[in-house]
Amino acid sequence: MTETLETSNAATKVVNAVKQRPLAAILAAVSIPMFMATLDNLVVTMALPVIRTELHASLSDLQWFVNAYTLSFASMLLTAAAVGDRLGRRRVFLFGITLFTLGSAACALATEPWMLIAARAAQGFGGAAIVPLSLTLLTAAVPEKMRSAAIGIWGGVTGLGVALGPVVGGAVVDGLSWQWIFWLNVPIGIIAVPFAARVLNESFGSTVKLDxxxxxxxxxxxxxxxxxxxxxxxxxxxxxxxxxxxxxxxxxxxxxxxxxxxxxxxMLPLRLFRSRGFSAVNIVQFTFSVGVFGAIFLLAQYFQVVQGYSPLASGIRTLPWTMAPMVVAPLAGLIVDRVGVRLLIGIGQVFLSAALLWMALIATVDLSYGSFVPPFVLAGVGMGLTFAPIATAIMASAAPADQGMASGTNNTIREVGVAMGVAILASVFASHGSYISPQHYVDGLIPAIKVGAVIVAVGAVVSLLLPSRKDVAESTTGATISAH
Missing domain, CATH: 4.10.860 (DNA Excision Repair, Uvrb; Chain A)
Known part of the structure; x- marks a missing residue:
């Protein structure tokens, strides 16, 4: 039996050693599809006022344009990770890119709200196979000493998608039409599939039954x-x-x-939550997603609905917020091993909560744009300090065989948080305001953003339960001594 296991492990190492690719190629193969999926979220958010007018959509329809994606995404993340472990992570990853691309084309062809909602759901199913497996494939392909830096770059690409989403969405809607925010995904997907197929090695996890x-x-x-x-x-x-x-x-x-x-x-191994670090980081991920992305859903529309700017002008005005994660996330990935995830994630949540409260306190119908820049920058730095350290904490809290499930669990919780955030904050907005006039919009925006700030503040408190750098070092040393 021992000989059989040793032979199997040796064969696995040989397979994994085949076709070692440059780090840059691996990062591109896993990050380009991630960029596509991330870009699509805020591209859609910036186009919502135009889509609302052209498709005669209600506030409920607008929420479902976002939530049809996030809910289908969230519902299939763990299943996609399990199927990837069983059938091959690269194979399922490529299928996800293909489905996302086809769903994007269907979104562009939609002529009724229900059609767009259905196509967004198809996009979500494709995205569910992209996001968790991109991180799992990256983690498996990169040497451990380079892993935190690679995850930081991966987080930076995610930040780039966040940064460019509003600007690309605004530029496309102004220059062409809202349909082109979805058509843009098609050539990216067509290029990404053969590139990823060539660069990435196939890998498998535990072959458990589906649930x-x-x-x-x-x-x-x-x-x-x-x-x-x-x-x-x-x-x-x-x-x-x-x-x-x-x-x-x-x-x-x-x-x-x-x-x-x-x-x-x-589908969700509850034993993962026996780790205090895993439980805490997922709670923080949830509160972060609820508060921040629920707020973005409303703030992205503020400059168009309240101040009358075009989609492109509105997108440009969000850059102080959305560009910061692209710079901060890679830096956070480089220093996370030296300062620890608890410090970075905790500071990030404090910055985000303070920034949202700041925005809520100053928002008026005729507020000058310059007043928004400082809280936007603060929020962007907070997001950058959150992305990569959370991914690092998740990967570090799970055994190699469980990393696919751990990544899938964390991404599921994030996407459920996005859907809940949009639903909760839009509900608070609807209880206090409406789209009838700029003042009515601000009347609903202020209490909704305050609720978002409070929710993120809860995550800042929970982040104190994350393991410190000293705890991680002692745990690693103990595991090494035990192994010897």
Whole structure:
């Protein structure tokens, strides 16, 4: 038996040693599809006012244009990671790029709100296979001594997608039409598939059975809760259908946890949460996503709806916020091993919470743009200090065989957070304001952004539970002594 295992391990090492590629090529292969998926989120957000007018969409439709993507994305992340472990991570990664590209073309061809919502869902399913596997493939392909730096660069590319999203979206909508924000993905996808196929080596994880019951319970629960939150402000929180969505969704999620605890092959291995660091970093990821991306959904529309700027002019005005992560995230990746994830993530959450509160306190109909620049920069630095260290913390908290599931879990929690953030903050907005006039918009924006600031502040407190650099060093030393 021992000889068989040694032979199998040797064969695995030989396979992994085949076709060693330059680091730059590996980073490009995993990051270009990530860039495409990240760019698409804020490109869509910046185009929402134009899409609302041309497709005669309601506020609920606008939320679903965002949430159809994030919910389908979130519901399939863990399944995509499991399928990748079983069938081949590179194979599933390439399938995800292809599906995302086809979904983008369908979005561009949509002529009704429901068509765009359905196509966005298809994009989300494709993105679910791109994001977790891109990090897993990168981690497997890069030597350990270079891993934190590589993840930092990967995070910087994510930051670049965040930075360029509003500007690209504004430029495309102004110069062409909103449909072209989706057509742009098509040539990127066509190039990315053969390039990734050539550069990346195939790899596999543990070949566990799939968990269809877990997929149905988790996806159904999240969808029902988000649906209830989205419709709560308009239909009334005590209305029968809203209560049905909230209570039914909570019941499904409780059932999901109970099922995963009993399942022999769980979609979400609950044992991962026995690690305090893993649990804490995922809570921070959730609060960060809820507060920040819920706020971005509303703030991205402020310059168009309230101050009358064009989509391009509005996108340019967000650059102090969105460009900062592109610079800060790689730097955070380079120093995270020296200062520890707790310090960087904690400072990032404090900066973000303070920046959101700052924006809420100064927002008025006729506020000069210069007043927004300092809180925008502060928020951008906070995001940059969050992206790479969270990815590093997730990878460090899981065994190599569990890293695919760990990455999938973290990305699922992030995307559920984005959907919940858009739903919660838009609901707060709808309870206090509307699109009727610039003043009505600001009346709804201010309390919504304050709620976002409070939620991020909760994450700042939770970040104190993350392991310090000293804790990580002692844990690593102990594991080494135990191994010897």
């Amino acid at each position: 269809p019951a877990g997929v149905v319970l988790s996806a159904g629960g999240v969808l029902a809760v988000v649906w209830g939150v989205i419709h709560g402000a308009g239909d009334g929180w005590t209305s029968a259908k809203v209560l049905t969505g909230l209570i039914g969704g909570a019941a499904l999620l409780i059932g999901f946890v109970l099922w995963e605890n009993r399942s022999a092959a769980p």
